[in-house]
Amino acid sequence: METHHHPHDHDHDHQVVPSDLTLRVKALESLLVEKGLVDPAALDALIDTYEHKVGPRNGARVVARAWVDPAYKQRLLTDATAAIAELDYTGRQGEHMVAVENTPKLHNLVVCTLCSCYPWSVLGLPPVWYKSSPYRSRAVIDPRGVLREFGLELPEDVEVRVWDSTAEVRYLVLPERPAASESLSEEALAALVTRDAMIGVAKVTL
Amino acid sequence: MNGVHDMGGMHGMGPIETETKEPVFHTRWEARAFALTLAMGAWRKWNIDASRHARELIPAAEYLRMSYYEKWIAGLVELSIEHGLVTREEIDNGAPSVGSPKAVPPLTADKVAKTLAKGGPASRDVAIAPRFQVGQRVRARNIHPAGHTRLPRYARGKLGAIDRDHGVHVFPDTNAHFLGENPQHVYSVRFAARELWGKQAAPHDAVYIDLWDDHLDPA
Numbered sequence: 035m036e037t038h039h040h041p042h043d044h045d046h047d048h049q050v051v052p053s054d055l056t057l058r059v060k061a062l063e064s065l066l067v068e069k070g071l072v073d074p075a076a077l078d079a080l081i082d083t084y085e086h087k088v089g090p091r092n093g094a095r096v097v098a099r100a101w102v103d104p105a106y107k108q109r110l111l112t113d114a115t116a117a118i119a120e121l122d123y124t125g126r127q128g129e130h131m132v133a134v135e136n137t138p139k140l141h142n143l144v145v146c147t148l149c150s151c152y153p154w155s156v157l158g159l160p161p162v163w164y165k166s167s168p169y170r171s172r173a174v175i176d177p178r179g180v181l182r183e184f185g186l187e188l189p190e191d192v193e194v195r196v197w198d199s200t201a202e203v204r205y206l207v208l209p210e211r212p213a214a215s216e217s218l219s220e221e222a223l224a225a226l227v228t229r230d231a232m233i234g235v236a237k238v239t240l
Numbered sequence: 241m242n243g244v245h246d247m248g249g250m251h252g253m254g255p256i257e258t259e260t261k262e263p264v265f266h267t268r269w270e271a272r273a274f275a276l277t278l279a280m281g282a283w284r285k286w287n288i289d290a291s292r293h294a295r296e297l298i299p300a301a302e303y304l305r306m307s308y309y310e311k312w313i314a315g316l317v318e319l320s321i322e323h324g325l326v327t328r329e330e331i332d333n334g335a336p337s338v339g340s341p342k343a344v345p346p347l348t349a350d351k352v353a354k355t356l357a358k359g360g361p362a363s364r365d366v367a368i369a370p371r372f373q374v375g376q377r378v379r380a381r382n383i384h385p386a387g388h389t390r391l392p393r394y395a396r397g398k399l400g401a402i403d404r405d406h407g408v409h410v411f412p413d414t415n416a417h418f419l420g421e422n423p424q425h426v427y428s429v430r431f432a433a434r435e436l437w438g439k440q441a442a443p444h445d446a447v448y449i450d451l452w453d454d455h456l457d458p459a
Contacts, residue, residue, distance in 0.1 A: 059269040061334040070342040075349035077275035085264045125359035147248030161262050165308045167253040174447050175249040183256050194445040200390045201426045201450035202362035
């Protein structure tokens with residue numbers, strides 16, 4: 035598995051013997067199936083949903099729509115849950131959405147210090163780094179240092195707002211539209227929007 | 241509880257390691273662990289707050305060692321035993337006890353899409369007056385409950401201001417212990433970074449934390 039900074043350190047967050055967990059989870063699943071507590075086909079459907087249907091492309095479409103449609107953007111900033119539901123993205127871990135807008139003078143960053151709350155309905159399931167102790171511990175005390183690790187150096191006069199997701203409210207960062215993107219279609223804009231930009235650890239670039 | 245899960249502001253956790261082209265699940269057991277947790281939740285024997293608390297109860301050294309979905313599995317096993325869906329003996333043996341009844345799963349494949357789309361809102365449609373208004377100065381309570389709380393340690397005793405009112409939501413601190421939903425207003429509270437961390441923080445930065453009426457006092 036390839037990583038940016040530490041090519042061999044991925045196991046830091048997975049430092050268990052995989053075969054042991056494979057066996058344990060398999061044993062648990064067969065017990066629960068045998069007792070009639072879970073339907074194995076439902077498990078397949080749950081996995082398929084988050085592997086193939088619900089992911090950061092959802093959020094990217096929301097962002098692109100907000101960039102091209104000022105009325106939509108206003109609705110998104112006023113009632114994100116309803117505005118996102120207009121695009122049919124609803125449900126689990128997106129029941130109560132708030133969108134926070136980046137500007138040249140304001141940068142938003144989302145974290146969950148207590149567990150790993152994340153807006154599944156628009157971003158899918160969180161990446162390992164978002165759930166990791168380094169990110170959860172440092173995002174609130176040293177957001178600028180964290181952003182620097184992601185390659186984003188913010189000038190001192192930019193206000194950084196960190197959103198600690200301690201309730202069932204989920205935050206989506208509305209990144210700045212990149213300069214010189216006027217000619218791009220909504221679809222082309224959506225293709226530029228990354229998961230990291232919607233968490234707030236990156237900007238959107240052409 | 242003042243557990244290691246409440247890690248906002250801690251040092252020494254190492255660098256942030258990112259992956260390019262990260263898969264949704266790294267192994268099949270992660271995918272199955274994720275799905276098992278959601279499917280077992282459909283029995284409605286516990287709630288999301290109790291699930292979080294079950295993971296917080298993992299001993300600190302184990303919590304830091306375990307990967308995310310390993311914690312999920314540990315929490316799921318404990319909740320399933322505690323709420324009588326399985327016995328520890330069955331977990332140890334990997335097979336149902338002799339004579340144990342066969343249940344009918346509440347979440348079947350045909351219901352998955354609808355169930356996920358519906359979600360489980362934490363809001364409650366009850367007329368409860370907010371204790372605070374937008375703009376009002378508040379102080380986070382200096383409390384240290386041994387049980388579940390969503391008030392992080394780094395904010396306790398600190399001064400902030402109500403930024404927005406999210407409406408009436410279930411109160412996790414009681415709901416996690418099945419002591420009632422105790423619905424009340426939850427707010428986004430703005431804390432100046434320097435109030436939380438002192439002069440080392442940038443002067444205009446801020447941390448916004450979602451806190452409930454029972455976490456706050458007027459200031």
